[in-house]
Amino acid sequence: MHDLSRIAPLFDMRADFVHAYPYGSGHINDTYCAWYDLAGHRIRYIHQRINHKVFKDPVALMRNIERVTRHALERLVEQGHPEARRRTLTTIPSVDGHAWAIDPEGNCWRTYPFIERARGYDEIQSEKQAEEAAKAFGEFQKLAADLPGERLLETIPNFHHTPKRLEALEQAIAKADPQRREAAKAEIEVAFAREDDTRRVTDLIESGEVPERVTHNDTKLNNVLLDDVTSEGVCVIDLDTTMPGSVLYDFGDMVRTACPTTREDEVDVSRIGLRLDRFEALLRGYLSSASSFLNQTEVDHLAFSGKLLTLECGIRFLTDFLEGDVYFKTKRPGHNLDRCRAQFAFLKAIEAKLPQMEDMVQTVSGKVANMV
Ligand code: ADP
Ligand code: MG
Ligand code: MG
Structure with a gap:
């Protein structure tokens, strides 16, 4: 369990951190859902610590993800998709302008907007x-x-x-x-x-x-x-x-x-x-x-x-x-x-x-x- 109030300031969130809790059933990374306050509105984000035992070069991995998601967003916007930002992950930049942030312990973190009104299923039902x-x-x-x-x-x-x-x-x-x-x-x-x-x-x-x-x-x-x-x-x-x-x-x-x-x-x-x-x-x-x-x-x-x-x-x-x-x-x-x-x-x-x-x-x- 990580103290997410120390991770939030590493990213350019432009909203105030409220609280966070472990989220989802992923087996690889440490995933947290974090609520923020933006001028009285509650919005949430996903913060993830990348498992660097499995992925030896998290920064290079994030460069891949940044390129792919940026390209996907461009294409969706070009196509005039009404929900372009819900149709692809997008990375929130760190305060120093990267798609990732390194914490004092050397862990690599990333932040995505939370995709609302949708969910993943562990087992297929239909x-x-x-x-x-x-x-x-x-x-x-x-x-x-x-x-x-x-x-x-x-x-x-x-x-x-x-x-x-x-x-x-x-x-x-x-x-x-x-x-x-x-x-x-x-x-x-x-x-x-x-x-x-x-x-x-x-x-x-x-x-x-x-x-x-x-x-x-x-x-x-x-x-x-x-x-x-x-x-x-x-x-x-x-x-x-x-x-x-x-x-x-x-x-x-x-x-x-x-x-x-x-x-x-x-x-x-x-x-x-x-x-x-x-x-x-x-x-x-x-x-x-x-x-x-x-x-x-x-x-x-x-x-x-x-x-x-x-x-x-x-x-x-x-x-x-x-x-x-x-x-x-x-x-x-x-x-x-x-x-x-x-x-x-x-x-x-x-x-x-x-x-x-x-x-x-x-x-x-x-x-x-x-x-x-
Ligand atoms: P892992 O590699 O550990 O499986 P995932 O990236 O799949 O990690 O994330 C774990 C879980 O967190 C997902 O199964 C999903 O439920 C949730 N999740 C991840 N990213 C988002 C997001 N942007 N919006 C909403 N839920 C998310
Ligand atoms: Mg997964
Ligand atoms: Mg995975």
Whole structure:
């Protein structure tokens, strides 16, 4: 818990700090909601301490975010959007004019206006939410698509480089405690049987068939704020991993997080299936905003992307289990192995339905093409 009355003066708030409290259910940064008084009116802001254990260069990360959000705001204003400042995060400058401020302990802080009358959901409750969230991520990519200037910094290098994730698994196996290695034997086999899949998107990026774009890279439902009244996707948040990538990573992670029939760490793997209705909702939403800039190879790999990101996530849980649970927080022994098993059960559910998913991609993209 930080004393926010000491953080507030680092920013050019032009309002008086009243009080602050920890906010939201994010796992990475320390997020606070802070109320201010502006000539008798109460307004609130989000102050966030960036987790510099995860993000080694918070200032470079903030430079990325400043560039992307400024560009998005310019585009929204140009388009005459009536709610431009609610549709993108915007950074409040520090008193010395930066998009971040460093406190006396060396922590890096940022401040955003609080997006009112909207919220993020930890769990999807309806098709509508899945559709709106996917549409909002597509819009975010579209706004960032023509970002001028040099390449964004990779805040976590090789974040979605699946072949490198498999290499890391190989190294973890070599060093692992023999008991853990034995316990994970079946899962290790699942991963290596799909070695070719791990290379598919990175190969397409290398050959230029899939372009590198500005992508979000953490496309969970709770990173889109949905309007309290209309459920419309209002604003994409949590831009720490916004960096060069493939749209397939963003869409694939939406499939991974929005389409299972159970929670992420379900232990009874027999209950884990794929919701095709959710997949279709994601496609409808995503293609309604992204089809104008996607190329055919990207569209053709949307179903596969769900498989890839699920495989990658399973590989990461498995690696962490073999390394002795050093990265992901665990609640019990074997938690990471259970998480891996859940991912791999979902992976198999995707594999079983991949032909239907491919058909849906063609049908929905055809419909969207007819509408424009
Ligand atoms: P983390 O990386 O830790 O997930 P987030 O940036 O997603 O951090 O923020 C944590 C939570 O704070 C979000 O899930 C959301 O509920 C809330 N939040 C963040 N920024 C805003 C904002 N500008 N307006 C309203 N709520 C916000
Ligand atoms: Mg978040
Ligand atoms: Mg985050």
